[in-house]
Amino acid sequence: MLQLIQFLVAAGTLAGYTVQGLSTFQWPNxxxxxxxxxxxxxxxxxxxxxxxxxxxxxxxxxxxxxxxxxxxxxxxxxxxxxxxxxxxxxxxxxxxxxxxxxxxxxxxxxxxxxxxxxxxxxxxxxxxxxxxxxxxxxxxxxxxxxxxxxxxxxxxxxxxxxxxxxxxxxxxxxxxxxxxxxxxxxxxxxxxxxxxxxxxxxxxxxxxxxxxxxxxxxxxxxxxxxxxxxxxxxxxxxxxxxxxxxxxxxxxxxxxxxxxxxxxxxxxxxxxxxxxxxxxxxxxxNTVPSAVNLTDPITEPFQYVINDPLFSYQNGTFNMITALRVRKTYLYSSQCECYSDLVMGRPAGGSFCPSTGCSKQSSSTQPVFFTVFGEAQGFTASRYLFNATINSTSSISKFWFEINNNDGSDPVVVDNGGSGFVIEQDPSLSLFVDAMRSELIFSENSGGFIAFLKVLGDAASASASMTAFSPFSTAISPPFTPTTTSINLELDETNPPEGGFTFFTANSSISGSFLDLTANVGSTSFTVENFNLAFAVSSFPSIVISS
Missing domain, CATH: 1.10.520.10 (Peroxidase; domain 1)
Known part of the structure; x- marks a missing residue:
């Protein structure tokens, strides 16, 4: 049976909104x-x-x-x-x-x-x-x-x-x-x-x-x-x-x-x-080749937008970092759901979600500065950042938010149409970019990224690679087309294995805004596609080290 961990975070108020707006898309998209x-x-x-x-x-x-x-x-x-x-x-x-x-x-x-x-x-x-x-x-x-x-x-x-x-x-x-x-x-x-x-x-x-x-x-x-x-x-x-x-x-x-x-x-x-x-x-x-399917038109900023979660592992705990952009300003809460039937080689039996295991008050609130479109339409928004601590013997399956107007009305549940915001990786978080440990080094010919791999067997049997997508073309004239660079990651000797995880790193001159990562452990492969590095840097500058 799944255990629910709930917490409330005060972040401002706005009257007039009591239900989740139709201008919110099904996540992830x-x-x-x-x-x-x-x-x-x-x-x-x-x-x-x-x-x-x-x-x-x-x-x-x-x-x-x-x-x-x-x-x-x-x-x-x-x-x-x-x-x-x-x-x-x-x-x-x-x-x-x-x-x-x-x-x-x-x-x-x-x-x-x-x-x-x-x-x-x-x-x-x-x-x-x-x-x-x-x-x-x-x-x-x-x-x-x-x-x-x-x-x-x-x-x-x-x-x-x-x-x-x-x-x-x-x-x-x-x-x-x-x-x-x-x-x-x-x-x-x-x-x-x-x-x-x-x-x-x-x-x-x-x-x-x-x-x-x-x-x-x-x-x-x-x-x-x-x-x-x-x-x-x-x-x-x-x-x-x-x-x-x-x-x-x-x-x-x-x-x-x-x-x-x-x-x-x-x-x-x-x-x-x-x-x-x-x-x-x-x-x-919108005049495009007949085989191309465009999205429905965006006529206003979505009422709720979340950042793809970022993860880190330190001292026996996971940190899950995410943010909720809310049109206007609300009081809100956030909830997450932990696995009780443990998987991926962890001992089974009982829930390992402590009373504070999935909850933490918002670390900060950021104003959102809309472009001329949002300004013309009269919209404002704020972004609320979370850094939730999760016990490493448990893992997170999904999360959602509650918005409390603090006026006696029922909270508004922002839960992705009833399904919650499901963590796409398997529940043991086998492969992810460690947001806290990763470095983005601003220099002419170097850059660094650290990936994080859960190894179920001998670490020597594991390998990892990365493809970086760069949106900027160095061509001096059109056509301007993006470039991709592939590189093998190496075991990171400065971060020894911890908690069953092995750290891999890449230090090279590659630059990119999106990363595809692949890890192989024996006969099992894990992948993370289109990790938005630029979004992570812009939304969470405190977790990316620069020098």
Whole structure:
């Protein structure tokens, strides 16, 4: 029979929430967890917030937002709705030699995403490009576009189907149809895209013929607004694709007027423009090959998000370190469940969970600083850290939380839809990264990681290896693709076997944000996949030693 260990931790209050919200995903779901983190706690918005033109930089007189949005559309434009191929799949990295993709902004944007180092084994360049598009729009004052993840990066170029200004209206209508957009969609999508940025003279000298102009902007505001529409309808537009000297390249004029300006008239309403653009741009970034399945859209920060548990073993006890991010602020408790029928060679009989065996008050509370999305939606959150002590003769099977508003109401149980947060490793925790002992050494050519292996027999029969996934490509130009490095771990002589565990270590120049670990003990193999080292460092800096 399982013994329950319960404890309460006070951490603040919030009225109005009494049941677990539907905006919480079934754990574990590493992709949704990571997408939520990048959308609401990531670093991408720092490059586009405020929509300020980058003057006296390599991006003179334009905005990063305009470049990111153009990159996303041009990448998506390879889609063919008739056979389900192409779409937003990062094939743009292999298409930069084409005339329609001319411009340093394309390379600079891809360098941005590479430099941000947010790519993961399950979150590639295509997901980053799509994420950049929604940040680009919101950073310039536009609508919040619901974001879905799960794209698969292409490994080769797609067809050259990006519409070009010199093409006629019939061609444009057909190209947009192939992408999945009808004529009305085409008109609105062009207006939504051309509210940002403009045409650079050096890239399109036949369109911008005045060599004294660097970037000929589509309208008079850098913001994401419907000025592009109002100035067109009032005949005050400066859009060079409407009033430019080359009639052949007046593509915006042909597109905007193709239905007698009916669609453009409807977009004179700021609310209609915003809503229409949000819908069309969401469809745009979700235009992917038919075999790709995206997650449900994330429309707000998840109500509850936990960190994958981290473990350490010292002095005969396990420490389990985790955190709960809660939208708003609550009083909460946490519970865990211990094994009474012991396994993996430990003596059976009775429960080994003492009254304090699985419980400890929260070690600290961290404020969560949401990106422009969370701020725009009016959300706040806090993250509560736990360091629970577990007797080494027992082990943990699952844990959950109770939220107590301290107002007489029943506590809210956050238990992963009734199943609890189950520890994925077997109950004896055969293999894990020891969070307390591990070191991340910040130097030019070295790094260190220590793995932790439960050996059931002779330690000499055990071996361990590690593969590190690095999101950052050292290539000087696209394509930017992540790298992986494999290394064998060695017995750690500075940490002798203790409590039936053997320590392995790796000291090398590898760097990575995710680790896959494998240990072999005789004929038995244990694995840990996608250990999020970067998340551990950012969430628990006190447990990672740096020098």
């Amino acid at each position: 590493q992709l949704l967890d990571y997408a939520d983190h990048q959308l609401y706690e990531g670093t991408m918005d720092g490059l586009v917030e405020g929509c300020t033109p980058r003057v006296n930089t390599p991006r003179d007189n334009t905005t990063i937002s305009a470049q990111w949005l153009r990159l996303a559309y041009n990448d998506m434009s390879t889609h063919n709705v008739d056979d389900g191929t192409g779409g937003l799949d990062a094939s743009i990295m292999y298409e930069l030699d084409r005339a329609q993709n001319v411009g340093e902004g394309m390379v600079q944007s891809l360098q941005d995403f590479n430099g941000l180092a947010i790519i993961a084994p399950f979150f590639g360049m295509a997901d980053s490009i799509a994420l950049g598009a929604v940040f680009a729009v919101k950073g310039c004052g536009g609508p919040v576009i619901p974001y879905s993840a799960g794209r698969i990066d292409a490994t080769a170029a797609g067809p050259p189907t990006v519409p070009q200004p010199q093409q006629n209206l019939t061609t444009h209508i057909e190209l947009f149809r192939q992408q999945g957009f009808n004529e009305t969609d085409m008109i609105a999508l062009v207006a939504c895209g051309h509210t940002l940025g403009g045409v650079r003279q050096v890239d399109f000298p036949l369109i911008v013929t005045d060599t004294s102009i660097d970037v000929d902007t589509f309208d008079t505001t850098p913001a994401f607004d419907n000025t592009i529409v109002s100035q067109y309808l009032q005949n005050t537009t400066q859009d060079v694709l409407v009033v430019g000297p080359n009639v052949t390249t007046q593509s915006d004029l042909r597109i905007f007027s193709s239905d007698g300006n009916v669609t453009m008239q409807s977009l004179l309403s700021a609310d209609t423009f915003s809503d229409t653009c949000a819908t069309l741009l969401q469809r745009m970034i």
